[in-house]
Amino acid sequence: MALEREKSLMKGLRQLIFPLAAVLAAFVAGSFLVLAVGDSPLATYQLLIGSAFTWPDGIGYTLFYATPLIFTGLAVAVAFRCGLLNIGAEGQLYIASFATAWVGITFAGLPAILLVPLCCLAAVLAGGVWGGIPGVLKARFGAHEVITTIMMNFIAIALASYFTQYHYKPPGDAILETVPIGEGGHIARLGRFVPGLPERIPLNLSFLLALATCVLVYLFLWRTRWGYEIRATGASPAAAQYGGIATGRQIVLAMALSGALAGMVGINEVLGYRYRYYDSFSSGYGFTGIAVALLGRNHPVGVILASLLFGALLRGGLFVDIFTEHVSKDLVMVLQGIIILFVAAEAMFRDRFRGPFGRRIKGV
């Protein structure tokens, strides 16, 4: 038993090697780039990593940036476990954030004990419905989810903009944002509980919610029958169907779940940070979520680690952009790109030796 546990721990650690190597390789490749534009790679990386881990601002913001990425990373990972590529997390989080704000505005008078759960429910439901639609289209009509989720992104972003602009904007306000939600909808910032962490840092309770969600997703996928059926569908739809699993239903379930997870970004954004819907607030969290899931190997623990890395890169990238002579924040994009290239290349390398589906079937 103890040996078993040690073995599985080792297996887990081994899973970390390739992503870590990819990150290191990206940093090495990036340093040539920094040299080429005329700055010192060492100083740049010191700034990049140093600014992401100062206390309290660096760590506070790194965790704050990681929060939405955990949600979107989980969203993409869950869909991926069912063999689906959810490119629509961006639209799902937008529509969910707007729904969250709408509930917070419409029922502004409610006390916190009602309004917070109601808003969270709105986020999850709106995201779930928006993710579920491409699921239904896929299960019913075979419409490819990559196409439909991309298209749903445009619809979601435009709809939220439209309602903000013409129905929920404070009159005369030059900024495209809704009126604020009721006070009861605010959730506490962690600065209230953690000594030394000022409350101006927007890191809030949704970070803890994100961690808890990771545990729940793990339990769901690996400890329940539904999770098993989703993974079986992802591993081999034909085999799953032969085994008596209604794969269509699994596709809809996985997409709805994925959308709901992406929608939880709205809890962080609306209830924990801005207390309103702010148009185009997401700097591509939905798309970065794909990279997070890929790097985190579609596993909740990996998603947390990858989110922390990308959160740190976001925070550090800002400082590199501002406080270096030549390097801009595009360096961070390049680093992200190289990391993903290496991770993807590693998967190719592995699959060549195990056959195209060998490993994934074993993993179920």
Add this chain to the structure above:
Amino acid sequence: MLRQKVPWTLGLCLALIAGLAGSGCNNLAKAAGDPKKVRVGIVFDSGGKDDRSFNAAAYRGVKRAAKDFPIVLRDAEPGDPASLEPAMRAFAEVGYDLIIGIGFAQTPIVEAVAKDYPKQNFAIIDGVSDLPNVASLIFKEHEGSFLVGMIAARTTKTGVVGFVGGMDVPLIHKFEVGYEEGARAANPKIVVIQNYVGVTEAAWNNPGKGKELAVAQIGKGADVIFAAAGNSGLGVFDAAEQYQKYVIGVDSNQNWVKPGFVLTSMVKRVDNAVYQIISDLVNHRFKGGIHVYGLPDGGVGIAMDQYNEKLIPPDVLRQVEEAKAKIIRGEIKVTNAMEK
């Protein structure tokens, strides 16, 4: 074999990150610049500092200040509205003495950050804040727009002039209303068509849509178009060149952008305002509150130079100068669309 390698690789990575993080904190202080000097940070609007218009004007101002005074100057170009606040907070966090936000969209951000850092100074262009450590730099754009409206009305052969605004917001309505009133003052029968690029921040950075709108207005007969649209305005310039019509630039002197097709520019001397506030800070005269720039101090006005001197006849210029004097004396009242 692999099993033994695992903890070793992990340990190496962690040590590397810890080392970089540890030394990085010192480097952050170093990279932020000499704290004994006055440190100024500027956060540009979505258009970016190369928009040849609004942001470019601000950039010229801070550049000039950096040449004249011993200051540390850093800038941030967030590119999307969600990144404005983190950029501004980054400057505040490392203790910059003056942080300048370019554009009205940053007003609530400046207010929030200035509240959290009451000992540091802030400035906001085109926005108003009551906080004592925030200087609000605003312009009488409606008066400058009135003057270019007159020039447009005197120049058009079709009796139709156009206006292309960036984002559909009260600030740009100020340009539009002033322009229209000026055009009517010169020719009561003038037809003014107006369009806006969009309703989001992206409207400042969409030259394609700017050109599309300009071409549509030209199709309706407009032969002079005033582009108050930041980077999107460059599309209007393109259309003017392609269809041999006139365009009026905005914020910076844009007469040189398409020589011969740019009638004039409604300059808004953001550069002077920014320079002034930095110079105030360096000389320990920084004051919060509202600073207004208008016609008398050259804060707004028309741009005349070698590129457009042949395009505007002397009698038109004389009429414009008269109107300018009357506005300054209060004999002509131009509607301020933001005070309705």
